[in-house]
Amino acid sequence: MKNESEYSGILIFAEQQEGKIHPISFELLGKGRELADRLGEELSAVLLGHNMKDVAKELIYHGADKVYLFDHPSLRDFDIVLYKENIVDLVKEIKPKFFLVGATHLGRSLAPRVAAALETGLTADCIDLQLDEKGDLIQIRPAFTGNILAHIKTRTRPVMTTIRYKIFEKMKPDTSRKGEIIERKVKLIENTGTRVLRKERERTVNISDAEIIVSGGRGLKKPEDFKLLRELAELLGGVVGSSRPLVDQGWISKDHQVGFSGNTVKPKLYIACGISGSPQHLAGMRDSKIIVAINIDPSAPIFRVADYGIVGDLYEIVPQLIKEIKKRKFGDD
Amino acid sequence: MNEMHIIVLIKEVPDMNKVKFDAERGVIDRSSAPGEINPFDLNALETALQIKEKLGGKITVISMGPPQAERSLRDALARGADRAILLTDKRMAGADTLATSYTLASAVKKVGNFDLIICGEKTVDGDTGQVGPEVAELLKIPHVSYVSEIREVSRDRLIVVSELGDAYLIELKLPGLITVTKDINEPRLPTFKDKMRARKAVIDKWTAEDLSDVADINKFGFSGSPTMVVKVIIPQERVKSCQIFKGENAVKDLVDIFEKKGVLK
Ligand SMILES: Cc1cc2nc3c(=O)[nH]c(=O)nc-3n(C[C@H](O)[C@H](O)[C@H](O)COP(=O)(O)OP(=O)(O)OC[C@H]3O[C@@H](n4cnc5c(N)ncnc54)[C@H](O)[C@@H]3O)c2cc1C
Numbered sequence: 001m002k003n004e005s006e007y008s009g010i011l012i013f014a015e016q017q018e019g020k021i022h023p024i025s026f027e028l029l030g031k032g033r034e035l036a037d038r039l040g041e042e043l044s045a046v047l048l049g050h051n052m053k054d055v056a057k058e059l060i061y062h063g064a065d066k067v068y069l070f071d072h073p074s075l076r077d078f079d080i081v082l083y084k085e086n087i088v089d090l091v092k093e094i095k096p097k098f099f100l101v102g103a104t105h106l107g108r109s110l111a112p113r114v115a116a117a118l119e120t121g122l123t124a125d126c127i128d129l130q131l132d133e134k135g136d137l138i139q140i141r142p143a144f145t146g147n148i149l150a151h152i153k154t155r156t157r158p159v160m161t162t163i164r165y166k167i168f169e170k171m172k173p174d175t176s177r178k179g180e181i182i183e184r185k186v187k188l189i190e191n192t193g194t195r196v197l198r199k200e201r202e203r204t205v206n207i208s209d210a211e212i213i214v215s216g217g218r219g220l221k222k223p224e225d226f227k228l229l230r231e232l233a234e235l236l237g238g239v240v241g242s243s244r245p246l247v248d249q250g251w252i253s254k255d256h257q258v259g260f261s262g263n264t265v266k267p268k269l270y271i272a273c274g275i276s277g278s279p280q281h282l283a284g285m286r287d288s289k290i291i292v293a294i295n296i297d298p299s300a301p302i303f304r305v306a307d308y309g310i311v312g313d314l315y316e317i318v319p320q321l322i323k324e325i326k327k328r329k330f331g332d333d
Numbered sequence: 334m335n336e337m338h339i340i341v342l343i344k345e346v347p348d349m350n351k352v353k354f355d356a357e358r359g360v361i362d363r364s365s366a367p368g369e370i371n372p373f374d375l376n377a378l379e380t381a382l383q384i385k386e387k388l389g390g391k392i393t394v395i396s397m398g399p400p401q402a403e404r405s406l407r408d409a410l411a412r413g414a415d416r417a418i419l420l421t422d423k424r425m426a427g428a429d430t431l432a433t434s435y436t437l438a439s440a441v442k443k444v445g446n447f448d449l450i451i452c453g454e455k456t457v458d459g460d461t462g463q464v465g466p467e468v469a470e471l472l473k474i475p476h477v478s479y480v481s482e483i484r485e486v487s488r489d490r491l492i493v494v495s496e497l498g499d500a501y502l503i504e505l506k507l508p509g510l511i512t513v514t515k516d517i518n519e520p521r522l523p524t525f526k527d528k529m530r531a532r533k534a535v536i537d538k539w540t541a542e543d544l545s546d547v548a549d550i551n552k553f554g555f556s557g558s559p560t561m562v563v564k565v566i567i568p569q570e571r572v573k574s575c576q577i578f579k580g581e582n583a584v585k586d587l588v589d590i591f592e593k594k595g596v597l598k
């Protein structure tokens with residue numbers, strides 16, 4: 001076993017795509033700052049990309065004491081092997097106690113490779129982190145399609161974990177914060193085995209960021225009926241979501257899918273229309289602040305997680321809702 | 334040139350729609366639901382079958398699990414895999430993702446001569462999606478995760494669409510590994526004839542000892558696992574029960590709540 005006392009401080013992976021920092025990175029800094037302060041240790045970030053100097057400063061404004069910057073044209077696009085090699089070398093040198101990575105698709109592709117190369121433990125998709133009395137990290141994560149919460153400890157260092165988006169608060173950026181940007185020499189590899197040829201498709205909607213979501217399920221009778229839900233969503237300043245069967249049938253794009261094999265969401269308000277509430281759907285939206293269910297079947301499992309419900313035909317209820325909200329918002333009838 | 338060899342990693346998991354959770358005792362009652370192939374791994378197998386149809390070759394499925402996981406391997410053979418290997422041994426039990434990946438990677442080494450490894454995006458029980466990339470790292474081969482489409486395939490490279498927030502077109506040199514999403518295809522069902530044939534097929538069973546020439550067996554199972562579950566909580570169904578609005582005022586009552594909660598702006 002590695003000597004634990006050699007390890008100190010917290011490292012976070014600052015994810016960027018096309019030169020823009022993913023907001024999860026700031027959330028990791030927020031939580032990382034809190035843990036680092038409690039341990040009385042340092043908080044660092046590792047950033048890989050091209051022309052990232054100014055971006056690196058943002059990480060300091062958001063709480064980092066140090067930013068290890070790998071800046072090179074070949075790091076502009078995500079290259080799994082190149083990213084992994086450079087990060088592994090850094091971690092071996094600076095020996096952080098904890099290493100936090102965002103549980104985005106990019107983070108969940110990268111972190112396991114880094115963990116395997118370091119032969120250390122990695123806990124996926126955590127929704128909470130706690131310190132025990134000895135300063136050990138307790139990592140809390142859902143498993144079994146969201147049906148259980150496991151508390152996990154790691155006996156190797158660094159403790160690695162990926163963290164779900166929108167769980168932790170970021171710090172208010174403070175441009176007067178001081179920190180150090182350390183430029184690292186980039187290790188280059190001739191042929192890494194993968195190459196990004198081009199961006200294929202932009203995401204049509206970023207449903208994970210939405211504050212209000214109106215979702216439709218198999219209670220909808222035809223694709224055009226999403227219009228009805230879209231009208232309600234727009235009225236509330238939100239976006240449309242979907243259960244999986246409708247995505248599979250091509251009624252709406254995958255970007256809208258909520259659930260275990262789609263997107264995890266945590267809006268202020270989630271309205272489920274004609275959705276039964278399967279375990280796979282609940283896994284993606286259970287943590288919404290307010291859940292409203294509209295379903296014709298009073299025994300539908302969705303009512304068990306909903307805060308409010310109306311038992312009825314969505315084709316009657318939704319238009320009435322639209323009418324009532326319009327009346328209150330604009331005073332017309 | 335010899336034929337294309339694809340390895341598919343599959344795990345047997347409980348059916349999530351049937352499995353029971355004991356909230357009071359914090360345990361999962363695995364006997365409450367029959368085991369089946371992890372749904373995402375069916376997509377992995379289907380991907381392999383489609384590549385084989387195009388280029389010819391051979392598909393080996395490998396699974397680590399208890400002896401009863403044999404039935405999932407039979408299912409994989411019925412669906413068109415050519416060879417099935419079950420890694421089963423008490424010393425492999427209690428493995429976390431690193432120990433699982435190490436065991437699977439060791440088995441891949443022993444099988445040898447592969448061009449492509451395909452995994453599911455994640456399992457419905459472990460739910461980490463870590464095993465694929467970890468296996469790739471341990472075998473020192475490149476990988477692409479979250480593959481939703483294969484655009485081109487040849488003996489020495491793939492061109493795939495990978496969902497990384499936005500979707501990217503990525504070239505992967507072989508030998509390599511991909512993990513696939515549910516969207517990549519619609520898994521085929523085995524015919525009755527296929528099932529009958531698979532019932533009689535031979536499944537290779539390897540113990541820890543069988544892998545000792547390629548692996549350090551102390552890195553298997555619980556002893557090789559750096560992470561430990563210290564507690565499991567099965568959230569009780571929420572005590573706060575759902576407030577149902579009824580009658581002609583139902584919609585008005587609901588919109589009142591929206592106003593009160595400040596969602597109407
Ligand atoms: C590995 C795996 C991953 C999966 N991932 C996901 C995922 O990410 N997201 C997901 O959603 N699913 C996922 N699923 C599928 C999931 O198991 C369910 O099949 C799916 O969620 C059901 O969708 P639904 O609620 O829209 O349809 P149904 O279960 O058919 O429910 C339709 C509901 O609409 C109600 N209804 C009918 N007509 C009306 C009406 N006029 N007005 C009001 N209510 C009406 C019915 O009472 C019923 O409750 C996954 C499955 C597997 C195996």
Ligand SMILES: Nc1ncnc2c1ncn2[C@@H]1O[C@H](COP(=O)(O)O)[C@@H](O)[C@H]1O
Nearest residue numbers: 342397452453455456459461462463464
């Ligand atoms: N015990 C196992 N045996 C074979 N393959 C596995 C096993 N565990 C995980 N896998 C593979 O790794 C993928 C990701 O699993 P997980 O990391 O558990 O979410 C699965 O979809 C399988 O392809």
